[in-house]
Amino acid sequence: MTYRIEETDGVLTMTINRSEIRNAINHSVMDGFEKFIAAVQDSRAHCAVITGAGGEAFCSGGDLSVFHELKTEEEAFPMLSRMADLLYRIKMLPVPVIAVVNGSAVGGGCEIATACDFRLVKREAKCGFIQGTLAITTGWGGGSYLLETLQHDRAMQMLTSARMYSAEELKGNGWATELYEQDTDITGFLDRFRKIDSNVHRAYKQLAVQRWETNGLKSRVDLEVRHCAKLWALDAHHAAVDRFLNKSR
Ligand SMILES: CC[C@H](C(=O)O)C(=O)SCCNC(=O)CCNC(=O)[C@H](O)C(C)(C)COP(=O)(O)OP(=O)(O)OC[C@H]1O[C@@H](n2cnc3c(N)ncnc32)[C@H](O)[C@@H]1OP(=O)(O)O
Secondary structure, X not given: OOEEEEEEOOEEEEEEOOHHHOOOEOHHHHHHHHHXXXXXXXXXXXXXEEEEOOOOEEEOOEOHHHHOOOOOHHHHHHXXXXXXXXXXXXXXXXXXXXXXXXXXXXXXXXXXXHOOOXXXXXXXXXXXXXXXXXXXXXXXXXXXXXXHHOOHHHHHHHHHXXXXXXXXXXXXHOOOOEEEOOHHHHHHHHHHHHOOOHHHHHHHHHHHHHHHHHOOHHHHHHHHHHHHHHHHOOHHHHHHHHHHHHHOO
């Protein structure tokens, strides 16, 4: 199974379960996100968690071994739009969503984590919006969410540098909520959540959702997806993906 969905003590957790490929996203994982969103909406969960299997990666973005077959703007748009819609629905969930960044988060992996309300980042993890090195922009809404979350110049620096950041740098620029070393640190964070009635959490999350619904966030995400789909079709992107796929052969 490419994902796991579990509930423990009022916390619903989605684990991307493709560690052999650094938890890259394919359509099967997207099916899992569909189920996760429905499960959270149907539950009285305190909060929701998204994480990756194994100790190497949280998520390495889109599965290039699959998505490299998408060549044109028309072919790329449906995949980008599907994942962007899933991340928007995750962002709008009625409970706080916590990304437990258990390893490297790269490209779309950073977009998933940025759609969450909190990011708990493992001390040795490195994360980067490296889409620029593939001659594309973010394409799942993560650029819009980052510009919504961080101080403007820091968000623009992460996006335009397209480089990997250390966990310390991510704490420094505000992307990481907290750094952690072991799973007990995560338990401690979740225990603090449980101490407060979940109706309080839901009420605060509703304030955020209302702001995002009225400040044009969705239209910015839609523009982002269209930008990415256009750049996806250019030779520079296909050449960069081929270089990545051929490196390991
Ligand atoms: C809009 C979002 C956008 C999209 O796709 O739509 C993106 O997400 S663009 C960005 C796509 N992702 C990447 O370019 C990241 C590629 N991966 C890496 O940079 C590294 O794998 C890293 C840093 C995540 C982990 O490095 P590490 O040295 O720990 O592992 P390996 O590189 O040796 O990877 C192990 C194994 O997994 C394969 N792999 C890793 N990531 C992907 C991926 N995203 N798609 C397909 N395959 C991936 C890698 O090729 C290795 O395979 P192997 O056959 O064992 O050589």
